[in-house]
Amino acid sequence: MPLASYQTSVPVVVDDVKCIADKGCTVCVDVCPLDVLRISDMTGKAYMAYDECWYCMPCEADCPTGAVTVNIPYLLK
């Protein structure tokens, strides 16, 4: 069966200026219960790779530089 991808707006937003993933920080990726965050090969910054968020907030609460914001997913906000 052929596959297509479709666009989805994701709830977790990372401020690239504050994010220090390029310095080796992986805190948000480590703590996420759904394992939806990754570090981008292109920018070296954290981002939400999978739209499977429980909007629970460990990523935001544990981020050492306050770079992460958890919004309410569009479908339910």
Added chain:
Amino acid sequence: MAMDEIVGGSSEVSCDVLVIGGGTAGPMAALKAKLKNPKANVVLLEKANVKRSGAISMGMDGLNNAVIPGYATPEQYTKEITIANDGIVDQKAVYKYAQNCYGIIEELDSFGIRFLKNENGDYAVKKVHHIGTYVLPMPNGETVKKALYRQLRRARILISNRYMATRLLTSGDGRVAGAISINTRTAEMLVIKAKAVILCMGAAGRLGLPTSGYMFGTYENAANSGDGYAMAYHAGAALANLECFQINPLIKDYNGPACAYVAGPFGAFTANNEGNRFIECDYWSGQMMLEFYNELLSGKGPVFLQLKHLHDKTIEEIESTLHKVERPTRGRFQEGRGTNYRTESIEMHISEIGFCSGHSASGVFVDDFARTTVPGLYAAGDMASVPHNYMLGAFTNGSVAGTDAMEFADNHDFADFDAADVAKEYDRVMAPTRREDGIPPNQIEYKARRLVNDYLQPPKVTRKFELGQRRLAEVRQDMEQQMIARNAHELLRALETQSILDCADMAAHASLYREESRWGLYHLRTDFPDKDNENWFCHTLLSKKDGRMTSEKRAVQPYVVPVADDEKDLYDKQRIRASA
């Protein structure tokens, strides 16, 4: 190598006690096992990261079932839980919990978790239940996971994060021999031999589909996909009363608690669209949920949690709790909607269905030592059958499980298992990665859960259930023959989808077996609308026998705490009656 790239391969380790699930019950079970025998190896396996996993990922606002001397007695609590469960309770485990939980509270206190005290230094326990007083707020409830983690490090528990357990290993004579797990980022298999295994894998919370359509917007932590229920089933363990679904009153769309347990003791209440109370008590029981459901469907819905009559300072205090712990994005959600608790009530709705003994009674059958029906296999927390056990029950029963499992491990050697079982499981797990073409797991999962909503949600109609079983069987066939996983993360979701479908099948099977209505909305069968104590005052145990799903009755064990005839139906009187 990029994260999520499939590496594959398999390795083997061994330990004395293996605890699967690092949420609430799991850490406590691991600690107690290690305490019982400090020389033994205890491994704590976790699908996410123990630092932030499980139902209490962001902490908890309080204890919902604290039996504290001076406020409640173990006898009173046991009686209340028995009545709230329509009598279908093996009281020994509940009574043991009620006796032990105060000690666990003191232990948690020694970990640095604080509980609300009044000016005299006594615990400030609040009343939410119908009869007794058991709710104890936690002023620094956001620190629970950190406090637990410190204890795990201190005790030198071996923690393996990002490993999802997929199946238990058993010996020819049915004893547990270990577990098979898969790294969620590399798809490498890890076989863990163990003398005893404790399952603490949480609720089956990704069973029904939230009405928002957002698959991960569940009430339970969406990582809790019922893997423990599925694993116990495939290992031959019995599962109790799965037809007693979990359904909870939640903030509409946000799908988290509002939370009446926090706000109720301050004077908040559940109201209909006329602003009137319609239920006597906000404690979550099937009988209360039935009245909630009836009100939603009547012309008096929607249903609201009303706080606006409270003093500004009181609301501020409630907000400071609700927007800080458990589901802190509640505050962000209300802000986005422009809902100010001072002027507007919170619109409520009912959750999707799930299995969770934390709030209802559906779980892997355990006795008062947390032993399942498989020798050497234990279960605790939301997935074990001790009813209404909430967070404190997970801690307390996790503690019981840890101690007893280590005793078992001290007296038994490793059980043998067939190496062919590992090879077979490797093939089963990796199958979606070997297909070139097919259906991604998110579509299989969505369809299965949409069918759960369409056909299995109460009120339960036999004809709908039969149709649902047929449709779910079609989805299973698609899952087994066409599901694809293109990276390790997608394989994690594919494996979770298999747990979800197993749980859906169990939910349907168990519900059709019990031919009566019981537990209010949780098991409301339109074809059998009445409670039938003559034929169905019993547990139902579901298990896999000769490869097939079967159900049987199991007698309720003699009560430890007698319940008088005029007390038995106290929870049936939830609706506020018009004044005479």
